[in-house]
Amino acid sequence: MEITGSINMIGYALATVGPALGIAWIFSSAITGIARQPEARGAMMSAVYIGFAVTEALAIIAIALAFAL
Amino acid sequence: MGSLTLPLIPMAGGGGYTPPSADDFIYDPILGTTWLNKVFLQSILALIIVMVLWFVLSRNLKVVPGKRQFFGEMLYDFIRNGVGRDMIGHDFRRYLPWLLAFFTFILVNNWFGQVFFVMLPTYSLVGYAYGSALLVWIIYITAGIRKHGLLKYLKLQTMPEGVPWFLYLMIIPLEVLSNFITRPITLALRLFANMFAGHLVIMVFVVGGGFLVTQADGLINNIGGGVSLIFSFAVFGLELFIGALQAYIFTVLAAQYIESSISEAH
Numbered sequence: 586m587e588i589t590g591s592i593n594m595i596g597y598a599l600a601t602v603g604p605a606l607g608i609a610w611i612f613s614s615a616i617t618g619i620a621r622q623p624e625a626r627g628a629m630m631s632a633v634y635i636g637f638a639v640t641e642a643l644a645i646i647a648i649a650l651a652f653a654l
Numbered sequence: 655m656g657s658l659t660l661p662l663i664p665m666a667g668g669g670g671y672t673p674p675s676a677d678d679f680i681y682d683p684i685l686g687t688t689w690l691n692k693v694f695l696q697s698i699l700a701l702i703i704v705m706v707l708w709f710v711l712s713r714n715l716k717v718v719p720g721k722r723q724f725f726g727e728m729l730y731d732f733i734r735n736g737v738g739r740d741m742i743g744h745d746f747r748r749y750l751p752w753l754l755a756f757f758t759f760i761l762v763n764n765w766f767g768q769v770f771f772v773m774l775p776t777y778s779l780v781g782y783a784y785g786s787a788l789l790v791w792i793i794y795i796t797a798g799i800r801k802h803g804l805l806k807y808l809k810l811q812t813m814p815e816g817v818p819w820f821l822y823l824m825i826i827p828l829e830v831l832s833n834f835i836t837r838p839i840t841l842a843l844r845l846f847a848n849m850f851a852g853h854l855v856i857m858v859f860v861v862g863g864g865f866l867v868t869q870a871d872g873l874i875n876n877i878g879g880g881v882s883l884i885f886s887f888a889v890f891g892l893e894l895f896i897g898a899l900q901a902y903i904f905t906v907l908a909a910q911y912i913e914s915s916i917s918e919a920h
Contacts (some may be wrong), residue, residue: 592746627740634741634903634910639832646669649846 596609597651604644671865674857678780679850685765697776700762704755733757733905741909742916752793757905759788761844764897767853768890775897776851787842790908795834798915807915814885833914841907845908857885905913 615633619626667743681691711726718799719727733754760777767775774882798807812829813822866879 630742631910631913634906635914638837638840638907638910641844642836645840645843645847647837650841 591651593651597647600642600647600651604647607612607640607643609638635643663697668831671862671869674854674861677852678857683889693774693776693779693782696766696772696774697763697782700759700766700776703762705757708755710735717843730754736903737902737909741906742913745916746909749793749797749909752898753905754911756786756789756908758899760901761898764849764901765894767849767897768894775849777845777900778853780850783842783846783875786845786904787838790841790911791838792836794908794911794915797912801916810918811910811915837911840910841904845900845904848896849901852896856886856889856893859883859889 611633616634617630681693683689683691702822708726711722711729717791734746734750737757738750738753738796742749761784763776765775766772777786798811801807802810811833812826812831814825817825863879863886866875866882868878868879870879
């Protein structure tokens with residue numbers, strides 16, 4: 586059986602591990618924080634979304650490179 | 655309009671099984687033009703749907719809302735309080751109509767992936783995602799320049815407070831890269847990658863299942879194909895959720911970028 590395709594995707598799968606753990610960490614901290622202090626939700630979520638965007642940027646750059654290189 | 659349906663059974667022309675790939679996202683121009691294809695038409699359709707939707711929802715407003723007005727107010731309230739007020743802060747009213755229209759537009763485009771006769775999320779083609787992110791980019795930079803003026807805006811964006819001067823050599827290129835280049839690109843690619851991957855998964859289940867049911871020999875294969883086709887309904891449900899989530903995240907991040915442009919402290 587012959588398998589064709591780009592081995593880049595395996596590299597991309599490895600590259601998503603870091604951002605996955607990072608995003609999980611960000612949102613778990615946010616949930617803990619909101620549970621402790623529900624009224625601070627608005628202020629907390631804006632920081633969460635910045636952190637989420639920056640962390641997910643790594644995975645997104647990786648998928649661009651996996652297709653491009 | 656023959657090209658308005660997806661080639662869901664790509665092996666219909668005979669030959670073996672062709673797995674779905676990125677080639678299935680390429681649509682030929684129709685009606686004798688070089689630029690008008692199915693995806694372009696459906697994005698225009700989404701625009702019309704959004705305009706008609708908000709036209710209908712905002713007519714004849716009453717103090718005691720009916721079902722139609724209640725639905726409109728719920729959607730409006732979701733963006734106004736959940737995105738606008740929470741993310742942008744007290745100056746959010748100026749950007750609210752744009753955020754609301756943009757959220758609805760992306761939502762309709764994403765849900766096109768699960769609608770008959772369309773069956774393709776518009777943003778699974780990267781050009782549309784780049785266009786939308788370019789709009790966000792222009793708006794948040796313009797908002798910052800209008801609020802602060804060009805020089806102060808650039809200073810606020812590239813020189814965070816409390817950084818010692820000898821680190822500027824390192825911080826300024828990093829901030830320029832992060833604020834003006836990475837932001838729009840990741841915004842576009844996040845939406846594109848989610849829609850592209852989701853549509854590819856649907857195609858794998860539906861095309862593979864269809865092939866196993868109709869073309870493959872052996873009862874086990876046929877049963878497997880049937881199970882795959884039934885399971886594709888669950889994947890469609892997941893895609894409905896992902897489409898709404900990505901539209902929300904895109905809007906939240908657009909609002910977030912505007913906020914970080916117009917706020918005083920970095």
